[in-house]
Each structure stands twice: as C-alpha cells, then as structure tokens.
Amino acid sequence: MTNLASSEAALNSATQKSDGRPGLIVVMRVLFLVLILAIWQGAVAAGFADAAFVSTPVGVAQSLWRLSASGEIFPHLGTTLVEIAIAFVSSVIFGIASAVVLDRNDWLNQIVSPFLTALNSMPRIALGPLFILWFGIGIASKVVLAFSLGYFIMLLSTLGGLKNVDRDLLLMSRLFGASELRLFRHVRLPWAFPSIFAGLKLTLIYCSGGAVIGEMITAKSGLGLLVQTYSGRFDVAGVLALILVVAVMVMVLTSLMDLIERRLLAWSKGSTDVPG
Numbered sequence: 001m002t003n004l005a006s007s008e009a010a011l012n013s014a015t016q017k018s019d020g021r022p023g024l025i026v027v028m029r030v031l032f033l034v035l036i037l038a039i040w041q042g043a044v045a046a047g048f049a050d051a052a053f054v055s056t057p058v059g060v061a062q063s064l065w066r067l068s069a070s071g072e073i074f075p076h077l078g079t080t081l082v083e084i085a086i087a088f089v090s091s092v093i094f095g096i097a098s099a100v101v102l103d104r105n106d107w108l109n110q111i112v113s114p115f116l117t118a119l120n121s122m123p124r125i126a127l128g129p130l131f132i133l134w135f136g137i138g139i140a141s142k143v144v145l146a147f148s149l150g151y152f153i154m155l156l157s158t159l160g161g162l163k164n165v166d167r168d169l170l171l172m173s174r175l176f177g178a179s180e181l182r183l184f185r186h187v188r189l190p191w192a193f194p195s196i197f198a199g200l201k202l203t204l205i206y207c208s209g210g211a212v213i214g215e216m217i218t219a220k221s222g223l224g225l226l227v228q229t230y231s232g233r234f235d236v237a238g239v240l241a242l243i244l245v246v247a248v249m250v251m252v253l254t255s256l257m258d259l260i261e262r263r264l265l266a267w268s269k270g271s272t273d274v275p276g
Helices: 002-020 022-045 057-070 073-104 106-120 124-135 139-163 167-175 180-217 223-232 236-271
Strands: none
Touching: 022 057, 057 073, 057 236, 073 106, 073 139, 073 180, 073 223, 073 236, 106 139, 124 139, 124 180, 139 180, 180 223, 180 236, 223 236
16 A cells, blocks of 8 residues: 555656646747757758658648648548547457456466467568458458557556556455455556556557558558558658658547546546445
C-alpha cells in the first residue's frame, strides 16, 4: 500500500507540473517545428540538398493543397480510415479478451505462449503478399495485415499490466471478502490501465502502418496506393504530403485516446481502493 500511495503521489505531482505549463509546451512545440522546417528549406536553398530528392516544405504544402483542392485524397483517406478502424477495434477486443483469459489460466498461458511468440516474430511485410492472395486486393487483406500487428501488441501490453498487479493489494482485498469479479473490476483492471493505454497507442500506430503498407503492395484505394502512385512518378513532394497526412491522422487519434485516458484516471484511482 505504501508503494501504491507513493506511485499515486508521483503521478499527481507529474500531472500538476505538466498541467501548469500547457501554453509554454505548445509554444515550444511550434518553435521546434518551425526550426526544423526552416533548416530544411534553408538547406535546399543553400544547395546542401537537392529539392528533387528531398523536396521543400513549400513544395509539400503545395502538393497537400492540390490533393485537397482536387478532392483526390478524400476517397483514399476514407478507405484507409475504415481499414484502420476495423483492425484497431478488432485488435483491442480480441487482444484484451485473450489477455484476460491467459491471465486467469496459467496452464493455458504456458501452453500457448511459445506459439504466440513464434507468430508474433513472423515478418508481417513478407506475409503481406500472402494475405492479399488469401483475402483479395480489397480492404480485407489490409485489415488482416494491420490486425496481425496490432493484436499481439494489445495482448502483450494488457497481459503484462494484469500480471503486475500489487500482490499485497490483492491479498488485502481477498481478506476483506472481495469476489474475483470485484477484484477484476476494482483492482486488476484499474491497475492495468497504464499498460492498456500504452498498448492502445502502439496498436493504433502499428495498425495504421500495417494498413498503409498493405495498400502499397496492391489495393483498389487507400493512402498507400496514392503513395505508391506518386512514388512511381518520382513526385517526392506528393509522397511527403501523403506521409504527413498519415502522421497527422495518427496524432489526432492518439490525442483523443490521451483525453479518454485522463478522463478515466480519476475512476482508476478510486477503483484501486480496497473493495469491501
């Protein structure tokens, strides 16, 4: 309980410090981005880099404007978002469910653990063409490829969080007569929240990458298909603009998850009290 109290005190202190200077952090981020863009533009202007190979911030902005103004990007963006959403939700549901089952059944965990490790070690990019052969060139193959990346991240992060629950807290909860269901709701799940949310963010990132990579192999629609098309034209500015779209999309989605995590933080703290 002392460790739990000290951990919560440290978390509260860190949260207060970060919440006290949000404006300064935003300003520093903007200045850092401006500095990078200025160095990039200046390096090309001074002749240290060739615009034909690295483009320029101005060129990327112009390509992004053309993609948006023509409406070319929006159908492809919609396809990629659908693939990411299906793969992410599936990874989260099956990953957390599998982690709970394995956490409650040590013998099953010992049996399947080597096989899970073997499956997770397989190179997904190499399996991409096989997924397309099995599931076609539509969104199904991209969803499967993205799911194969996200599922194991969600499983391992959730399982790690459930396995690292404070044993003294579990013992005290049982002494107070808490049932296994109440232990899961009030102790195990709240304690695993940091690991679960870390897994959620990584799962989203890897599902996004898996979907785009699958589209780059072959697809009917999607941002990856556009990237491959612009790469074939040697349009570096267009490729970088599309990569920027993917990066911003993932940043927005992870920011939403950060907001949800902060909202659930209070519930998580209250739920880690010893249930009666």
